[in-house]
Amino acid sequence: MSSDKVDLTPFFEFAGEHVAVGIHAVDSKGKTIIYNSKMKEIEGFDFEELVDRSILEMFRFEQQESTLLKVLQSGTSVLNVKQTYWNRKGQEITTINDTYPIFSNEELIGAIELSRDVTTLEKVVYQPLRKYEEPITFNTITAVSPSMKKVIATSEKAAKAKLPVLLIGESGTGKELIAEAIHRASSLNGPFYTLFCHGTDQHLLDQLLLDMPNMAGGTLYCERIDLLPLHLQGQLHALVQEQSGDSICFIASVGEDPVELIGSGKLLKELYYFFSAMTIPLEPLRKRKEDIFSFAADYFSRHRKNFGSIVRGMDAEVSRLFQEYDWPGNLKELELLLDEITSMLTTQDIVTMDLLPQYFKSKSIRPGKLAPEDFLVNSTKELLPLEEYLFEAEMYYLQKAMDLYNGNVTKAANALGMSRQNLQYRLRKIKKK
Numbered sequence: 001m002s003s004d005k006v007d008l009t010p011f012f013e014f015a016g017e018h019v020a021v022g023i024h025a026v027d028s029k030g031k032t033i034i035y036n037s038k039m040k041e042i043e044g045f046d047f048e049e050l051v052d053r054s055i056l057e058m059f060r061f062e063q064q065e066s067t068l069l070k071v072l073q074s075g076t077s078v079l080n081v082k083q084t085y086w087n088r089k090g091q092e093i094t095t096i097n098d099t100y101p102i103f104s105n106e107e108l109i110g111a112i113e114l115s116r117d118v119t120t121l122e123k124v125v126y127q128p129l130r131k132y133e134e135p136i137t138f139n140t141i142t143a144v145s146p147s148m149k150k151v152i153a154t155s156e157k158a159a160k161a162k163l164p165v166l167l168i169g170e171s172g173t174g175k176e177l178i179a180e181a182i183h184r185a186s187s188l189n190g191p192f193y194t195l196f197c198h199g200t201d202q203h204l205l206d207q208l209l210l211d212m213p214n215m216a217g218g219t220l221y222c223e224r225i226d227l228l229p230l231h232l233q234g235q236l237h238a239l240v241q242e243q244s245g246d247s248i249c250f251i252a253s254v255g256e257d258p259v260e261l262i263g264s265g266k267l268l269k270e271l272y273y274f275f276s277a278m279t280i281p282l283e284p285l286r287k288r289k290e291d292i293f294s295f296a297a298d299y300f301s302r303h304r305k306n307f308g309s310i311v312r313g314m315d316a317e318v319s320r321l322f323q324e325y326d327w328p329g330n331l332k333e334l335e336l337l338l339d340e341i342t343s344m345l346t347t348q349d350i351v352t353m354d355l356l357p358q359y360f361k362s363k364s365i366r367p368g369k370l371a372p373e374d375f376l377v378n379s380t381k382e383l384l385p386l387e388e389y390l391f392e393a394e395m396y397y398l399q400k401a402m403d404l405y406n407g408n409v410t411k412a413a414n415a416l417g418m419s420r421q422n423l424q425y426r427l428r429k430i431k432k433k
């Protein structure tokens with residue numbers, strides 16, 4: 001059969017679903033027409049949420065969506081854009097995106113975004129404390145809050161006991177730092193070896209098996225074992241069990257309550273039992289806000305020392321915003337933000353609101369009480385009265401439109417298809433509420 005008789009659609013569909021690149025395409029009106037499995041994995045959507053995706057999309061004005069919309073408006077490609085963000089499941093994700101306009105017979109018919117997930121690579125490269133060549137010890141870790149002080153105290157005991165340790169906490173709470181500090185304090189002089197479970201495949205586990213003999217007297221840190229597919233968790237369990245008599249210290253981390261992870265089939269019970277000789281929970285930053293300012297003070301002092309800058313602190317308005325914000329990406333998010341802010345500093349010694357990136361202001365200055373996910377309807381949630389729902393939705397939508405157009409009422413009103421006066425009237429109504 002000659003190839004021109006074969007309908008290639010099923011082949012393209014198969015390739016789209018199985019390729020290791022996230023694909024998101026929109027039509028000329030901005031409506032999603034392709035959203036493949038890898039993209040769901042990258043953005044951390046669950047199936048139930050995808051059913052309500054159209055609602056979520058209505059409320060989304062974040063960077064990634066707007067790149068597609070920008071390309072749709074300009075008709076030109078935007079290539080190699082690196083983004084680090086915290087997805088719907090709170091996982092830290094770094095992608096490199098290429099966004100292209102799609103033409104058919106010279107007419108713009110849509111846009112497509114291709115996302116490469118480089119999270120693991122990025123983690124290896126972005127090691128902030130290591131970039132200052134500081135050894136990671138319990139002293140380098142910010143721990144002002146009572147809960148972090150307890151983490152340090154338990155970790156010091158773990159270092160002496162040399163038992164397997166399970167660190168439990170959201171992305172960016174400092175689990176890897178603690179693992180490394182335990183290693184240093186445990187008087188082991190072998191290597192500290194990290195197995196990044198995000199994106200790990202059979203090949204990496206085989207490699208780990210080969211590397212095991214070189215790990216004697218060192219630590220194996222298995223980062224986020226809950227992100228490893230179950231059959232590989234089984235293999236990892238067999239592997240660590242086999243070596244457990246040897247002089248290797250075993251530490252692992254998970255992103256949420258291990259009992260719930262076991263219940264939902266994301267964590268193998270046996271693997272949990274192996275590592276949980278000592279469990280150390282790390283609270284999210286929103287529950288220990290004292291650590292924000294102490295971390296920032298350390299950061300600024302390091303910046304002054306290493307880069308000769310004069311930055312001393314932040315003003316009251318920025319401090320209030322930092323205090324109120326939820327920090328879903330925890331200290332890592334704060335650190336990336338401070339990297340961005342300090343890169344813009346010239347002669348200023350105090351961080352002021354105008355130095356904060358626009359995207360951070362948009363997400364931290366909450367227009368209303370509700371976030372996009374609050375607009376989803378499901379059986380476990382109480383419904384809002386319709387009038388309240390519509391008001392919240394309107395408030396959210398208008399405020400986000402204003403953020404998108406940097407506060408320009410004329411442009412936002414144009415985009416929303418309403419008069420400037422009408423938009424101003426509605427914004428005033430929101431302020432009064």
Ligand SMILES: Nc1ncnc2c1ncn2[C@@H]1O[C@H](COP(=O)(O)OP(=O)(O)OP(=O)(O)O)[C@@H](O)[C@H]1O
Nearest residue numbers: 092128141142170171172173174175176177331332
């Ligand atoms: N208590 C802390 N003191 C100083 N720096 C911290 C602290 N917690 C986090 N950080 C900073 O945040 C970065 C990320 O922390 P780390 O990699 O340890 O988080 P994690 O909990 O292991 O995240 P993930 O689950 O995504 O692997 C660190 O490299 C460090 O620069």
